[in-house]
Amino acid sequence: MQTTFPRLLLEQARLRPRDTAMREKKYGIWQVTSWADMAQLVEALACGLHQAGIVRGEHVVVVGANRPRLYATMLALQSLGAVPVPLYQDAVATECIFPINNAEVRFAIVEDQEQVDKMLEIRDRCPQLTHIYYDDPRGMRNYEEPGLHALDELVASGGVFATGHPGFFREQIELGEPEDVASLFFTSGTTGNPKGVVHTHANLIDRARAGIAFDRLTAQEEVLAYLPPAWIGQSIFSYAQWLVAGYVVNCPESSGTVTIDMNEVGPTYYFAPPRVFEGLLTNVMIRMEDAGAIKRAMFHYFMKVARRVGPAKMSGRPVGLSDRLLYALGNVLVYRPLRNSLGMSRIRVAYTAGEAIGPDLFTFYRSLGINLKQLYGQTETAVFVCLQPDDQAQADTVGVPCDGVEIKLSEDGEVLVRSPGLLKGYYKDPKATAEVLTEDGWYRTNDAGIIDAQGHLRIIDRVKDVGRLKGGPYDGALFAPKYVENKLKFFSYIKEAVAFGDQREKVCVMINIDFEAVGNWAERRGMPYAGYTDLAQKPQVYELILECVEKVNADLSEDAMLAGSQISRFLVLHKELDADDGELTRTNKVRRGFIGDKYRVLVDALYEGRSEQFIETQVKFEDGRTTTVSATLKIGDARTFSTMKGAA
Amino acid sequence: MSKKIGDVILDVQNISLRFGGVKALTDISFNVREREIRSIIGPNGAGKSSMLNCINGVYQPQEGSIVFRGQTFSQMNSRQVAEMGIARTFQNLALFKGMSVVDNIMTGRNLRIKSNLFMQAIRNPFGIGGAQREEEQHREFVEHIIDFLEIQAYRKTPVGQLSYGLQKRVDLGRALAMEPKVLLLDEPMAGMNLEEKQDMSRFILDVNDEFGTTVVLIEHDMGVVMDISDRVVVLDYGRKIGDGTPEEVRSNDEVIRAYLGTTN
Structure with a gap:
């Protein structure tokens, strides 16, 4: 049966009015909102928002942590046919400008003073943003900006309106259709502006149901909502599935108390x-x-x-x-x-x-x-694509396609998905939409994968990063740098790894040791060292890392498609890769291309078969000062293994 | 953003304090107005803490008097001071290290607990005698302070295990639990890193702004003092050498010589 989120709310409020819908810890006590209370709050908010001038189809940003009133606001907006646009609460002000202008947002509903300050800061660049409502009045007493109001006022005036117009709320909900747009999720593009992913009620509800059916979730589940609501996963777990299944969503007291709160709640359905x-x-x-x-x-x-x-x-x-x-x-x-x-x-x-x-x-x-399992999905697929059944959970796969999903691999190994949960498109960006949605309804995930004999999907890397070896014994074989790097990073001694091999005859790797883990290892052996650079250059450390590398090679050799990615030569870097030096992104991902250029002498030394190489590097401190570190790095060969099942 | 600064609430008149032959304070006079943030600055040994201790009733000055809300005292008594609504925090922290954050802040409610020892002894879940209900009310008040100071994650942590910056916050929390009219803060930011200082400054401003509490503050960090104070008193060798707004104090020659240093 097709439905919408506000209709689901009314349904839950009818089925289990006294049951708990949400809990939020406040003043040390878990405060309960029942389904009936929730429906009432949503009605008041919807009436208040209507009076404030919200019209059908308009976009409204919602910014804040997981709080019952913000979720109620999203429901109220959807009741009126408006589209909530959740934004990341830790985004800096300037990052909010694009989504707000792109979606022509007039109303912002935010959690607290911090978010209000952000909205006020960008107001001059978002002239249409005229209304700002805040949930938490702390620190707001001296704000006298036009259009800035407490959410409490909206609830109060909306409550009065609701009493005077008892049928209004339900009429508005009845006007909403399952194919209407439910939410807009902005995804941070690696390049250019973020893209707004448009999802309908039908999309999200279908996927929420598929997930519930797969794991047989019931109204008895307890969920802790602690990840940003702007992330579609949190929105599925604490909104879409909450409304479909009717379980309890718990909002932590603050970001610092999540562990304590988790202990008190004891969730039954958990994501991390x-x-x-x-x-x-x-x-x-x-x-x-x-x-x-x-x-x-x-x-x-x-x-x-x-x-x-x-x-x-x-x-x-x-x-x-x-x-x-x-x-x-x-x-x-x-x-x-x-x-x-x-x-x-x-x-x-x-x-x-x-x-x-x-x-x-x-x-x-x-x-x-x-019962820890893996799943595979993206914002564009409304999360659920593949899930692991309880008895088939493995570390290196992401499971089998769930109900309603078809997957296939394109010629270059890209995973293609067809599912009722696919995005309607990117907001105001038909070109980007056409790039990811094919005419016959497949979505390009941009992920390179393999489907194994049991039908499980395994993701190896982003398509654009997957390369091919050229020349040598594995000519033309697939090279998945991130897959190799991840396998190395699973060893506690290895903090970062950078793999090279695209258009080359073999794979070579630069490795960053984990200072703490290796330092500890050295101390237990009574090995003195003077600091990171010194420790990284110890011959014993090189041997330690060599062991890790050879284990990875043995592992890779078992897979016909990936055997060519075995590591032939490697070195241990003398300095930690750092975002301040541009070597990592701010989210701590290695910038392979940049590192390849910056340490060109090392890359050349790796491929030219030299046994050591001198390198001098400038290091930037947080306060802007610079210094140089230099070292002569050892470069050696690692054992590779012949493929068990024959080369691809 | 302008706040309402009221009339003089605390007036210190010609205070002199001696320890044997050592003159700690000589003829100090200044006043504090309601709802203002008043700082006392000065080099080490200038008599800042001694001044606070006189107001607080820990030291008894040999000369001078203190007028608090119209009443004149030649000596203050620390219990009486607390009952009148003056709370303080300590430079070296005087928390109960083995007790939890909640319990430490609860001690600040001590003066407001009405049920006596006997009533508390028959404390029971049925609410007979009212001690249980009273405790719950105080506990609720403490929860609001915990929320205000954003220390929810440490409720049950023994104070001794917390970082120094957090202990300072708990110390402030205990003082706030007294619902004071005037808050005396003895170097609330000593030994803190920049971020902790910013947090503490925000809490002091919020206390002042949201609860209308008058704040008297001793602080070494000149940046902080100049940023958050309404008026500043400068002491040097037990004498007052400056008094006024941060701008006035900053341009006072004697202050510059004594405290900020000169380049001649």
């Missing part, structure tokens, strides 16, 4: 990017290192048991009796308390996505009995 899982694991490990000897021994022993038994158990494969008993004991002594302290006791379904997750990290959570 890999770096969050990594951070949690690191925390556990640090705390275990500080624990007493008995506890530590117990932890390490049972984690070994968990790694052996847990994954099989999670996937429903048979496990021997003694292992079953050991695991049960471990569960009482270690796994259950650990799950509890992570706030993951009640998790039924946890997802990670967005970037590659290391196999050790992935296995850690699954072996503890946490």
